[in-house]
Amino acid sequence: MKFETMPGLKDIRQQLRKHTHKNYAKQNLSRIQFITLHHSGTTSGDAFSFVDYHVRHHGWPGIGYHFVITKTGIVQWTNSLETVSYHTGGRNSGNIGICLTGAGEFTSSQFEAMNRLLVLLTGQFQIPVRNVLGHNEHPGQQTICPGMNMAAVRTGLYQQKSRSTATENSKNEQASTILKEFNGIFRRGMKGAKIRDLQNLLVLAGERLPKYGDDGIYGLETEAAVRSFQRKHGLSNDGIAGPKTLTMLARIIGQSTPF
Structure with a gap:
């Protein structure tokens, strides 16, 4: 399955506010090599409230994330993946930004949606699990974002990707998914x-x-x-x-x- 057909995904790219004369740069999808997780730092909100802040307060061309995951587990698709948006200083190129609404506390629905999205994106774009990082794991970032245990997130991904091959490979080959990354x-x-x-x-x-x-x-x-x-x-x-x-x-x- 491609991420575009993921259950619970809402494509709102054309509904979001844009800057009147600024535009984000574009890139080839082959350049994508990172996924970065963020939290909003708020207890509520969604892409529509976040984009207002990004455009009006920061003066950005549009919302800074490619996806926003709401408290109810809805995945809002906010930027095309060719878009080089602003979410990780110095590391925006080749980097998909995913934001979970929250300030270090997230719902089980959010984690379930996040994990499904990560499995699909890493598979579709051949992104190594080791390149799924929290905002604060990138060089030069001074932030507590994303407010979650990224080692545990990657461990879950290693396991899910290994198990997803179970019906196709023998047990002796199950380990290849993890070992390829780790x-x-x-x-x-x-x-x-x-x-x-x-x-x-x-x-x-x-x-x-x-x-x-x-x-x-x-x-x-x-x-x-x-x-x-x-x-x-x-x-x-x-x-x-x-x-x-x-x-x-x-x-x-x-x-x-x-x-």
């Missing part, structure tokens, strides 16, 4: 977004990180969780998340309950 060798001392993703994958596979959780630091607690996972699944107990460990982790997650 490869490398990870060991104690490493830091960053991929370590947060690894920590969330470990928890999803049944391991515990009770003290530090998904802090993005491969410390003693994360190493212990990796060793525990390796012992349970007959792997070399070295505490290093290499290809064999990641393959097994991906297979276990691919067969588990959806995130």
